[in-house]
Amino acid sequence: DAGVIQSPRHEVTEMGQEVTLRCKPISGHNSLFWYRQTMMRGLELLIYFNNNVPIDDSGMPEDRFSAKMPNASFSTLKIQPSEPRDSAVYFCASRQFEKLFFGSGTQLSVL
Amino acid sequence: LAKTTQPISMDSYEGQEVNITCSHNNIATNDYITWYQQFPSQGPRFIIQGYKTKVTNEVASLFIPADRKSSTLSLPRVSLSDTAVYYCLVGDRGNAGNMLTFGGGTRLMVKP
Numbered sequence: 001d002a003g004v005i006q007s008p009r010h011e012v013t014e015m016g017q018e019v020t021l022r023c024k025p026i027s028g029h030n031s032l033f034w035y036r037q038t039m040m041r042g043l044e045l046l047i048y049f050n051n052n053v054p055i056d057d058s059g060m061p062e063d064r065f066s067a068k069m070p071n072a073s074f075s076t077l078k079i080q081p082s083e084p085r086d087s088a089v090y091f092c093a094s095r096q097f098e099k100l101f102f103g104s105g106t107q108l109s110v111l
Numbered sequence: 112l113a114k115t116t117q118p119i120s121m122d123s124y125e126g127q128e129v130n131i132t133c134s135h136n137n138i139a140t141n142d143y144i145t146w147y148q149q150f151p152s153q154g155p156r157f158i159i160q161g162y163k164t165k166v167t168n169e170v171a172s173l174f175i176p177a178d179r180k181s182s183t184l185s186l187p188r189v190s191l192s193d194t195a196v197y198y199c200l201v202g203d204r205g206n207a208g209n210m211l212t213f214g215g216g217t218r219l220m221v222k223p
Contacts, residue, residue: 004154033211043155043198043213091154098145100211102154 133199
């Protein structure tokens with residue numbers, strides 16, 4: 001298996017623009033998670049899905065952030081409008097039993 | 112959720128055994144202890160999980176005392192490539208949302 005696949009690997013955008021991050025979980029994994037990592041705040045759980053249904057989005061910082069999982073093999077995290085403080089590495093992970101499997105992350109820079 | 116406390120950083124030398132301790136004083140009966148490893152520019156990677164006593168795999172050992180209020184990740188004979196951040200997580204693995212909170216982790220630096 002190719003593992004969790006995230007795209008793009010790097011994203012540079014200007015403040016106010018819409019940003020869409022993509023994730024393909026490992027086939028057969030029923031849960032998907034979005035994390036954000038910064039030096040100041042570490043790894044923060046933003047939202048997670050179980051069987052494509054959002055279970056807990058309490059970590060989503062504000063209404064500018066939204067996430068969808070239209071099917072078992074694809075999820076998006078959208079930021080609209082983006083702000084410089086959104087600059088971070090965004091990780092997607094899928095889960096099987098007790099283990100989380102992370103993608104390589106998207107490095108987002110909002111100028 | 113049980114809160115975890117780990118040292119912020121540790122230094123070691125190649126070939127030494129490294130022990131990283133995590134405190135989780137309010138661990139619940141159904142909680143498991145899980146450790147992840149994160150290299151720069153990568154996502155965290157599962158290392159080991161345990162409930163009590165000792166667990167060993169090809170990468171590490173996990174020691175959990177009888178009161179389960181702490182745990183120790185043991186890395187035998189570390190190499191430079193073991194330089195990474197190590198995270199301890201505690202939660203009920205039967206609850207999908209319960210084992211997902213990462214603390215600050217321990218930054219291990221292995222020197223030649």
